Amino acid sequence: MYSQGLIGADGSTGETPEFLEAFQKRIDAEEKIEPNDAMPEGYRRTLIRQIGQHAHSEIVGMLPEGNWITRAPSLRRKAALLAKVQDEGGHGLYLYAAAETLGVSREEMTEELHSGKAKYSSIFNYPTLTWADIGAIGWLVDGAAIMNQIPLCRCSFGPYARAMIRVCKEESFHQRQGYEIMMELAGGTPEQKEMAQDALNRWWWPSIMMFGPHDADSQHSDQSMAWKIKRFSNDELRQKFIDATVPQAEFIGLKMPDPDLTWNEEKGGYDHGPIDWDEFWRVVKGHGPMARDRIRDRRKAWEDGAWVREAALAHAEKRRARKIAAE
Amino acid sequence: MPLFEALLELADDHVVLGHRVSEWCGHAPMLEEDLAMPNMALDLIGTARTLYEYAGKVEGQGRGEDDLAYLRGEREYRNCLLVERRNGDFAQTMLRQLYFAAFMEPYWTAAADSADETIRGVAGKAVKEMAYHIRHAGEWVIRLGDGTGESARRMAEAVENLHLYTDELFEAGSAADVDVLPDRAALRPAWEATIDHIFGEAGLSRPVIPHPQTGGRNGVHGEDLGHMLAVMQSTHRAHPGATW
Numbered sequence: 047m048y049s050q051g052l053i054g055a056d057g058s059t060g061e062t063p064e065f066l067e068a069f070q071k072r073i074d075a076e077e078k079i080e081p082n083d084a085m086p087e088g089y090r091r092t093l094i095r096q097i098g099q100h101a102h103s104e105i106v107g108m109l110p111e112g113n114w115i116t117r118a119p120s121l122r123r124k125a126a127l128l129a130k131v132q133d134e135g136g137h138g139l140y141l142y143a144a145a146e147t148l149g150v151s152r153e154e155m156t157e158e159l160h161s162g163k164a165k166y167s168s169i170f171n172y173p174t175l176t177w178a179d180i181g182a183i184g185w186l187v188d189g190a191a192i193m194n195q196i197p198l199c200r201c202s203f204g205p206y207a208r209a210m211i212r213v214c215k216e217e218s219f220h221q222r223q224g225y226e227i228m229m230e231l232a233g234g235t236p237e238q239k240e241m242a243q244d245a246l247n248r249w250w251w252p253s254i255m256m257f258g259p260h261d262a263d264s265q266h267s268d269q270s271m272a273w274k275i276k277r278f279s280n281d282e283l284r285q286k287f288i289d290a291t292v293p294q295a296e297f298i299g300l301k302m303p304d305p306d307l308t309w310n311e312e313k314g315g316y317d318h319g320p321i322d323w324d325e326f327w328r329v330v331k332g333h334g335p336m337a338r339d340r341i342r343d344r345r346k347a348w349e350d351g352a353w354v355r356e357a358a359l360a361h362a363e364k365r366r367a368r369k370i371a372a373e
Numbered sequence: 374m375p376l377f378e379a380l381l382e383l384a385d386d387h388v389v390l391g392h393r394v395s396e397w398c399g400h401a402p403m404l405e406e407d408l409a410m411p412n413m414a415l416d417l418i419g420t421a422r423t424l425y426e427y428a429g430k431v432e433g434q435g436r437g438e439d440d441l442a443y444l445r446g447e448r449e450y451r452n453c454l455l456v457e458r459r460n461g462d463f464a465q466t467m468l469r470q471l472y473f474a475a476f477m478e479p480y481w482t483a484a485a486d487s488a489d490e491t492i493r494g495v496a497g498k499a500v501k502e503m504a505y506h507i508r509h510a511g512e513w514v515i516r517l518g519d520g521t522g523e524s525a526r527r528m529a530e531a532v533e534n535l536h537l538y539t540d541e542l543f544e545a546g547s548a549a550d551v552d553v554l555p556d557r558a559a560l561r562p563a564w565e566a567t568i569d570h571i572f573g574e575a576g577l578s579r580p581v582i583p584h585p586q587t588g589g590r591n592g593v594h595g596e597d598l599g600h601m602l603a604v605m606q607s608t609h610r611a612h613p614g615a616t617w
Binding site for chain 1: 388392395396398399400401402403404405406407408411412414415418419421422425438439442443462463515516517519520521523524527604605607608609612614615616617
């Protein structure tokens with residue numbers, strides 16, 4: 047799952063105009079850029095940052111959902127949630143591998159996550175409080191992620207684009223699964239319906255914030271658009287998501303927590319109320335309710351596992367030495 | 374109803390161990406294990422679901438998988454003590470997995486010849502999964518046993534903590550009079566051979582246990598199981614009669 051408009055991209059680059067022009071020609075011709083191709087430093091840096099943030103989001107995203115694996119209300123739901131969280135881990139692995147083709151190691155990226163230098167999708171810094179949150183995350187957060195990621199299947203960087211094709215298939219399954227959880231709750235007992243509405247109330251605004259600042263306030267989009275890393279603007283994607291999601295909420299009898307949400311006949315889409323950008327920036331800057339806990343948990347897993355990783359390396363070394371000695 | 378009771382023992386073993394393994398999700402020592410452990414948990418929970426469903430059918434009181442998993446308390450759970458032990462560190466989790474899988478693999482192999490069609494069906498799928506669990510957990514036991522000084526110490530400690538719960542695996546339990554399920558006692562040589570082979574490579578020795586711990590098949594568990602079930606059953610029990 048993921049994602050949010052890239053946080054803090056820096057597309058500045060120092061190559062000659064001839065080089066940049068030739069590169070842009072390849073981009074404009076919709077050629078895929080592969081790891082060994084010459085590329086502007088800014089392009090490489092932007093992609094490392096974006097793919098890294100994406101990978102970290104998958105990994106950190108395992109925590110809020112993992113919070114409900116042990117309390118899932120039925121064995122069927124428990125198995126489905128386990129499989130989903132496992133998928134997210136798989137996406138993380140896939141994406142770290144894609145980023146590694148650009149000359150950065152998984153260990154370096156992990157260290158940057160733990161030190162707070164690398165960002166991840168700030169939606170995961172909200173807590174999962176009830177079982178309905180698992181439905182809401184699948185439906186809304188994965189739903190928003192798909193809007194962002196489908197265009198990424200056509201991203202100019204080959205390994206990222208190809209990774210996204212598989213990731214999108216799985217995410218779309220997660221989105222349907224999440225919606226199905228919400229549908230079951232919304233049609234269930236009054237307590238279950240209340241749980242579903244409460245989850246929608248809490249996850250709606252953070253979900254539409256996932257697309258990042260309004261286009262007028264988004265500084266880094268232009269270069270990413272020119273390089274075809276990004277294909278649609280934040281507002282375009284947000285609009286698509288809202289237009290797709292509002293009827294889904296209506297269908298299961300849940301109410302969107304936005305009194306200003308109205309259908310705009312002229313533009314053929316919904317108008318929404320003002321987004322609380324103060325909250326967005328607060329959470330992006332690391333002050334979300336679960337931000338400290340998330341990083342603490344990731345760090346703890348990493349530190350607690352250090353002796354295991356060391357042992358695996360030591361054992362591999364011993365085996366190698368024994369094999370050489372036997373030859 | 375011996376078959377019903379015997380199926381519950383089996384299903385409880387699987388759901389409890391599956392739950393324990395799932396507690397690691399997102400907290401494993403490396404990303405590859407964050408993928409492998411849910412995989413093993415899914416195998417176990419999948420088997421538990423089929424067994425509970427079948428147990429409910431055999432009982433004939435209209436109870437389904439969730440009634441049996443979520444609405445029985447710790448005194449009614451019939452799992453062996455080994456599977457309910459806390460995860461502890463990674464060494465302990467992998468050893469527990471090896472001990473259980475090294476027992477279940479020959480169990481399902483024997484059950485593949487059962488006169489009961491459902492049991493044959495479960496066995497055919499589960500035997501492959503257990504072979505994988507032996508391989509995965511066994512490789513870790515070897516790596517950790519023959520890794521660094523610290524990992525060897527932790528592995529030896531895991532053996533000391535868990536081995537005393539392995540005798541119970543071979544108790545007949547409710548299956549004594551059930552001829553469609555394998556004789557557990559007969560599986561001891563196969564289990565010991567697997568463990569000895571892996572321990573040999575890991576530099577570990579199989580201890581002699583003068584006073585093994587048992588009681589799970591009679592619903593006499595350690596204190597941890599009640600806490601585990603309290604967590605596992607909380608959402609389900611808070612909404613009686615709800616569907617999910």
